[in-house]
Amino acid sequence: MPFKIALSHCFTDLHISSAAGAVLFFALNACLATIASADQSGGSGDDVKKPNILYIMSDDHTSTGIGCYGSRLAYLDPTPNIDRLASEGVRLANCFCTNSICTPSRATILSGQYSHVNGVTTLIQPLDVGKHTVPRLIKRAGYETAMIGKWHLKVEPELFDFYTVLPGQGWYHNPEFRIRGNKPWPQNTMRVHKHSSDAITDISLKWLNNRKEKEKPFFLMHHFKAPHDDFENAERYDFLYQNETIPEPDSLRNRGHHGPVNRESYGTSVSNRNKRRNMGMHMFVDQTLDDEQYTTESYQRYIKKFLRTVKGVDDNVGRLLAHLEKTGELDNTIIIYTADQGFMLGEHDYIDKRWMYEESLRMPFLVRYPKRFKTGSVNKDIINNVDFCPTLLEMAGADEFIEELSPDQALQGRSFVSNLSGNTPEDWPKSSYYRYWMHMAHHDNPAHFGIRNEQFKLIFFYGRKLDDSWFYNAKLVSNTEPFWEMYDIKNDPNEMNNLIDDPAYAEKFKELKADLYEARVKAGDTDQKYPDVQKLFETVTPAAMK
């Protein structure tokens, strides 16, 4: 299988002479040796050295809060260490989540499957161990593996050689961790008396220093809890940005023609727009302030707390990079920085994630590996987190095992290793499918699905609760009226103008709806369990589009 050989060769560091002919000869033999030894012993051959893989993921760290993404916040230089990965590696500009909330995104990354296939559509379901494809196959490819930090998938991360994980959301200060031990999961615990970002990094550095199988490359999933709400920063950043007035997004106070047309506004807010839950309440803003003052105070407190927490993440990315430099492993390690999804920092007066809007949908994704990836490059291909699993497997030379996955473990995404190298396959997907399954939970977001291509986005808010299990008071939640939204991202990047009531876009609506229909069929998400949802999708048409 020449294709497989080529893929494995991509990430094999060959210890050979510089003569071109010899390189080709040895490369081919090294690839064969890698595959053969993996087949026989589960390890890599003596004549090759696979790269280490350091996968760093934070929680809710939107690209808006990362300097190299160039948002209104970039002037604050909030993430110099994370930005280094972009300047010395590749930055993905259009990496999107398929379900913008913590547990489902993590389940998709580990399984390479959409939420409805891996069974984790909401915060409630555990990810079956049989679908922990990333750690299982990467270990099989000869890596020593570890999962350290926020896990949030309920079941024991038993397929990793080593784990130390936060229970559920975990605590910001003096966190307790679940560890492997003599008692049944999750009864073995330990506590570290530090801020969680510092504590998680301490544990990772200790594991890197003391790991048992140093002859093997490592695969480390290092997951920060930060900057998830309630945005509790390390004490050293209590006064960061104290005297700064941080710019607001233009859409915080002027929501333009964004959102459902002529209908109720949804979503928890920065301002007091949402009376049930808004950030001013969380930030203890004086409830007697007038509306303008209230919004100002709420936003400034919110954004500063978020960025102070981000700063602690960035410090610790710096510690990891410094360790790799000190041990001479920096250039032998594929270093990835991402977050489990995006987040709204006041855009359209929204907080939190869940939405299919740009700031929530987009995942930051940076990767540094100068041996293969051009430094300082930007890739604009449309990539989805269902593609992460096959990508990690290819990076580890574990892609050869994909064919052996059982039908219920089959991967739905594609590796973007070639894209990172600057060679986008001609048949690479031109759109990304999205579905937020929960309905009006926690932050008042109606359930929706949609498609995002290079220029347009179409969203159908079907507004049905499908299952009462995801939220303690779900029985109290009502269905909401279905509606559509459509944006021209190319000409309206801030999604200020919902085109769904513009008859000039009737043909575009039909075209995008057909694309969405096809995307749902391709993903196998056609609501056979919920025929009323599919019927709404097929029959609800905005007046201007008829």
Ligand SMILES: [Ca+2]
């Ligand atoms: Ca999250």
